[in-house]
Amino acid sequence: MAGDFEVLARPHIDARLEPGESVRGIAAATLQKTFSGGLYAVGVTDRRLVLQPLGRKFDAKGEPVVLLPESIEKAELDGAGDGWWTAPSAVLDAAALTLRLRTRQGDRLKLLMMKGGGGLLGGLGGGESQQQGVLALAEWLGANVRR
Numbered sequence: 001m002a003g004d005f006e007v008l009a010r011p012h013i014d015a016r017l018e019p020g021e022s023v024r025g026i027a028a029a030t031l032q033k034t035f036s037g038g039l040y041a042v043g044v045t046d047r048r049l050v051l052q053p054l055g056r057k058f059d060a061k062g063e064p065v066v067l068l069p070e071s072i073e074k075a076e077l078d079g080a081g082d083g084w085w086t087a088p089s090a091v092l093d094a095a096a097l098t099l100r101l102r103t104r105q106g107d108r109l110k111l112l113m114m115k116g117g118g119g120l121l122g123g124l125g126g127g128e129s130q131q132q133g134v135l136a137l138a139e140w141l142g143a144n145v146r147r
Contacts, residue, residue, distance in 0.1 A: 005041075006129040008058040013043035016050050016064055025136025028126060029099070029111040040111060042099075044136040051109070067103065069144035074102040077138055097134065 005028045013026055027042045031053070038061070043050035051065040077099050101109040116131025 005058075005126065006133070009041035009043075009052070009054065012052045012054070012060045012064075013041055013050055015060075016043070016052070016066065017045065018047070021045050021047055024140065025129075025133035027113050027116070027130055027133030027137060029113040032110045032112060042111065042113070042133065042137060044133065044140050049137075049140065051111075065109070067101070071103050071105070072101060072145050073104045074100075075141050075145045076100040077141055099137070 006026045009026050009028070010023070013023055017023070023043055023045055025044045027044075029040045029042050029051075031037050031040050031051075039054045041050075041052045041054055043052065047068070049065075049067040051067070053061040053064070055061040077097055096112060096114050099109075099111040099113065101107075101111075103109075113134060114126040114130055116126040116134055117128065
């Protein structure tokens with residue numbers, strides 16, 4: 001199913017585009033909260049990020065979180081091992097990422113995502129489209145968000 005994620009999520013991201021806006025990549029991510037979470041499609045456009053929550057059947061589940069560069073106070077994209085020096089953390093760092101966002105309104109978001117490609121997991125990391133989505137996200141953050 002991982003290889004089909006972009007195909008399943010694309011209509012939900014496309015529905016949120018403004019005229020002339022283009023999608024640079026889509027990545028699957030899991031939102032982490034204290035007692036909940038859920039699957040998100042992270043749509044990276046040339047202008048903004050569209051974080052669309054998805055249901056079990058990949059249907060849109062509520063309104064997306066739409067972030068313009070100026071609405072983001074801080075962004076961190078790092079390995080999912082959280083800096084721990086253990087074997088499981090090293091594997092997580094090699095295969096997955098954590099995106100932490102803080103908006104100017106004070107909202108905090110923590111999203112976990114696989115890096116994509118083949119890598120250590122032999123294709124279980126989300127495949128080529130996941131890798132392209134993560135790269136588009138990293139490029140967008142680098143170009144639009146101050147550290």
